Amino acid sequence: MKKLILAEKPSVARDIGRILNANEKKKNYLEGKNYIITWALGHLLGLKMPEDLNKKWEKWQLETLPMLPKFIGIKPLPKTRGQLKTIESLVKRKDINEIVIATDAGREGELVARWILQYVHANKKVTRLWISSQTDKAVKQGFKELKPAEKYDNLYESALARATADWLVGLNVTRALTVKYQDNLSAGRVQTPTLALVRRQEEKIEKFMPQKYYRIALRIGKQTAYMKQKNIYAIKERDEAEKKKRHLDNFKGQIKDINSKIKREPAPLLYDLTELQREANKRYGYSAKKTLSLVQSLYEIHKVVSYPRTDSRYLSNDIKATLMERLQAIRKYDSRAEEAIKNKAKVILKKVFNDSKVTDHHALIPTEQVPNYSKFSADEQKIYNLIVSRFLGIFAQPYTVEELRVVVTFDKDEFIFVGKKVLDYGWKNKDAAEEVVLNLKKDTAVSPNFTVEEKLTTPPAPLTEAGLLAQMEKFGLGTPATRAEIIEKLVKSELMERTGHALRVTPKGKQLLNLVNKELVSPKLTAKWEKQLEDIAHGKMKSQKFIGDIKNDTKRLVSEVKNSKEDYKDFSLTKKRCPECNSFLKVRKTRDGEIYVCSNPECNYRRRKDAKVSNHRCPQCHRKMLIVEGKNGKYFRCKYDGTTEKMTVGKKSKKMTKHEERRLLKKINQDDEPQESPLALALKAAMGKNE
Structure with a gap:
């Protein structure tokens, strides 16, 4: 008899097949002596849509809201039936007596597998592979310690409750807003309060009024100190500051006190996913989504880091036995590993071991797999550097400095100089700039050398992605696995945009926050749900209690949208007229640039806002030509000399190029949240309705 293994992706299935000697390739699965391995492609199924449940819900209208079905049910996502049919036929094979769930060891991975087994009516014994890394050793050990699937029933119930809540709140509120205000307005239980966090910071900046203030500085040699004040903004007028300076000029200063204090700063805790995303955004400007993709690649393809979608910064005590092997794997990568090996992998940061603070997965650390650096991309290298460096920190001594405080008095006023001498760099890299040398001795007279400095109060900084991730974590919005996708959804739905390293709420997003119920805008309600x-x-x-509460919240949220008296202005509406129905055209952003679409829901007119630049060269000036749409179709036109040419449409090769194949596999292996989530489908439907 054989075991059927259900992996989440083809790439993972191939690796498991190699480890378990199931290498015989079949259509959509692999087979060996003891195992058959098949796969999902991320999610193969999703919750049914409103129109699948009730014909009255097919048309978007306020009268049918809220939609509160007793049971939603699941259905195949587009282009997944072939894989589902394969899994169903394998489940029914008589030589299979056990099914092993080997999808990602987390909430969404559990949902992927359970929905598939539910859809194909699997009635055989089900066990669970639960591992925190994809190394050969971890996989082999995991198969020796398969867990009963029932142990993860609560995790599945949580995942199902999350999907159902998103369906109820997302679809209902999005439909209500879109129909009432005739624009694509998407709202959700997590994305709306996330948007509100960015807007709240913007409001602080908008309300900020810069104010002048003055400070009196004392200079001794190359060192500067400011007069000690209870309130550094207290002196508002230059005359007052100059008067104070003239008074101090009449005195000789005295070095009154010199205090020395030893300060020790232990290494920081290890990375969870959110902390890693924040660090990568600060250092390299990476989006949360990009960091997730890179660390997922290090985990899944290179197998050099542990499970990335973790919410813990601690390790369980059973990891202690693996530390030496992990250090051996990176000894050629970082010289600090050699030092840790000499010290027999002695952990200095002992608080990192805490079983009570490790839930499904421990913190992000290197695996026992020796990395092949030549196969890393430059971006993967940077992320791996961060994880390795943070890991090595737990074996290093604290960063230790001697801090010197020198108090200089003029009359009754004090000026405090601070010096610093590094005694042990410990876990930090050596940096000469860390030290500040003070050559001052007690009871020495100091000549007055004052200046008055004019300063301005500074506004709060706009939220970066790192700052937003910290805020989301603080208020319990989303999980480490979902936060990157939430940010991307807000950008894609044109509610928020990136401006340099900062995030900004669009005019559309600002209006949405005024139209939605204040409870949904506040992070408190969503934090309670999470x-x-x-x-x-x-x-x-119990999940039934949670869903009951969500339904009541949905009723209230929809009711308030219906009864709202707020006005809405569609900023995407232009003064250009549709050539087919004479309605106004709207501007829509797409991956291929901006397009004009008709605002009339019954009209399907659309065209590019600006002509697309092609790679086709002008026969006269040899510069790239534009692709222009006319009455008789598309043609090339040179914007420099007006030359036009017909477009010849050749037959495209049916065979997929290697580039297209790599791009498709990369997309499949992205391991994001389900692409066809209820909110994503609602947004897609809303856009289709208005385009």
Whole structure:
């Protein structure tokens, strides 16, 4: 008899097949003596849409809201039936007596597998592979310690409750807003309060009024100190500051006190996913999504880091036995590993081991796999550097400095100089700029050398992606696995945009926050929901109670949208007229640039806002020509000399190029949240309705 293994992606299935000697390739699965391995492609199924449940819900109208089905059910996502049919036929094979769930060891991975097994009516024994790294050793050990699937029932219930809540809140509120205000307005239980966090910071900046203030500085040699004040903004007028300076000029200063203090700064805790995303954004400007993709690649393809979608910065005590092997793997990568090996992998940061603070997965650390650096991309190298460096920090001594405080008095006023001498760099890299040398001795007279400095109060800084991730974590919005996708959804739906390293709410986003119920805007309600989902995952709450509360919240949220008296202005509406129905045209952003679409829901007219630049060269000036749409179709036109040429449409090769194949596999292996989430489908439907 054989075991059927269900992996989340083809790439993972191939690796498991290699490890378990199931290498015989079949259509959509691999087979060996003891195992058959098949795969999903991320999510193969999703919750049914409103029109699948009730014909009255097919048309978007306020009268049918809220939609509160007793049971939603699941259906195949587009282009997944072939893989589902394969899995179904394998499940029914008589030589298979056990099914092993080997999807990602997390909430969404559990949902992927359970929905598939539910859809194909699997009625055989089901076990669970639960591992924190993809190395050969971890996989082999995991198969020796397969867990009963029932152990993860609560995790599945939590995942299902999350999907159902997103369906109820996302689809209902999005439909209500879109129909009432005749624009694509998407709202959700997590994305709306996330948007509000960015807007709240913007409001602080908008309300900020810069104010002048003055400070009196004392210079001794190359060192400068400011007069000690209870309130550094207290002196508002230059005359007052100059008067104070003239008074101090009449005195000789005295070095009154010199205090020395030893300060020790232990290494920081290890990375969880959110902390890694924040660090990568600060250092390299990476988006949360890009960092997730890179660390997923290091985990899944290179197998050099542990499970990335973790919410813990701690290690469980059973990891202690693996530390030496992990250090051996990176000894050629970082010289600090050799030092840790000489010290027999002695951990200095002992608080990092805490079983009570490790839930499904421990912190992000290197695996026992020796990395092949030549196969890393430059971006993967940077992320790996961060993880390795943070890991090595737990074996290093604290960063230790001697801090010197020198108090200089003029009359009754004090000026405090601070010096610093590094005694042990410990876990930090050596940096000469860290030290500040003070050559001052007690009871020495100091000549007055004052200046008055004019300063301006500075506004709060706009939120960067790193700052937003910290805020989302603080208020319990989303999980480490979902936060990157939430940010991307806000950008794609044109509610938020990136401006350099900062995030900005668009005019459309600002209006949305005024139109939606204030409870949905506040992070408190969503944080409560996320806490309840965690309680469901740990068996502390029943999912039925949670869904009941969500339905009541949905009723209230929809009702308030219906009864709202707020006005809405569609900033995408232009003064250009549709050539087919004479309605106004709207501007829509797409991956291929901006396009004009008709604002009339019954009209399908669309065209590019600006002509697309092609790679086709002008026969006269040899510069790139534009692709222009006319009455008789598309043609090339040179914007420099007006030359036009017909476009000849050749037959495209049916065979996929290697570049296209790599791009498709990369897309499949992205391991994001389900692409066809209820909110994504609602947004897609809304856009289709208005385009």
